[in-house]
Amino acid sequence: MFHKIVSLTLILSTFTTAQNFQLHYEASGDREFFVTTLEMFKPDQYGSTFWFVDMEYAAPGVRGVSLSYWEIARAFTLPINNLSATVQYNDGVADFGSLGQAWLAGINYYLDLGFVALPVDILYRAAQGADSPDFQLTTTWFVPLMDGNIEFSGFFDLWSQDEMGSDEKQIVILGEPQIWYNANEHLSIGTEVEISNNFVVDGMGNLKEGVQALPTIGLRWTF
Numbered sequence: 001m002f003h004k005i006v007s008l009t010l011i012l013s014t015f016t017t018a019q020n021f022q023l024h025y026e027a028s029g030d031r032e033f034f035v036t037t038l039e040m041f042k043p044d045q046y047g048s049t050f051w052f053v054d055m056e057y058a059a060p061g062v063r064g065v066s067l068s069y070w071e072i073a074r075a076f077t078l079p080i081n082n083l084s085a086t087v088q089y090n091d092g093v094a095d096f097g098s099l100g101q102a103w104l105a106g107i108n109y110y111l112d113l114g115f116v117a118l119p120v121d122i123l124y125r126a127a128q129g130a131d132s133p134d135f136q137l138t139t140t141w142f143v144p145l146m147d148g149n150i151e152f153s154g155f156f157d158l159w160s161q162d163e164m165g166s167d168e169k170q171i172v173i174l175g176e177p178q179i180w181y182n183a184n185e186h187l188s189i190g191t192e193v194e195i196s197n198n199f200v201v202d203g204m205g206n207l208k209e210g211v212q213a214l215p216t217i218g219l220r221w222t223f
Helices: none
Strands: 018-028 031-044 047-057 067-077 083-094 102-112 117-127 134-145 150-162 169-175 178-182 187-197 211-222
Touching (some): 083 117
Antiparallel strands (some): 018 211, 031 047, 047 067, 117 134, 150 169, 150 178, 169 187, 187 211
């Protein structure tokens, strides 16, 4: 979902190839609308490519698209065990204006903890309009349960950015744990909760204060 503004490098190394379409309904106070996500992960002999496109349908009246956001990440395998180089691009637009471009580059380390594998990105972040460069840390997880009938997945991002109205930097935290029940090889039913700080904005583009927790219910179709 868009609430991955973030990003999400979502390189689910458990999959060989994965493409899916998600339809979520967000019901969080004044945030009641549908969100769609289309994403793809594909490895090759040189590394892997991941991209996703999010759209929120909250425009007044017809409930058309009020926000569109996308990310693309390319990883290049290095001749060092569990290590890759990565280049990423983020961009989007909303009713209140541009979300701003961001270029990211760094390394991805595949951390195998036995019970779960965590691809960890350590990134240099150059965002449009920023006074100085920033950093970003990203990890994702995918844990199959009950013989693969249940999936626990998601991502966690932490990055720095200019604080609005100040010369200081602030830290943004964004995580989206998801639980899916796989009804069959294509259809899944589940939920996610976007947990964040210094990330969610109102209709005017102003940051909401404090920790935000935004749950959804969703359907996923895997191609």
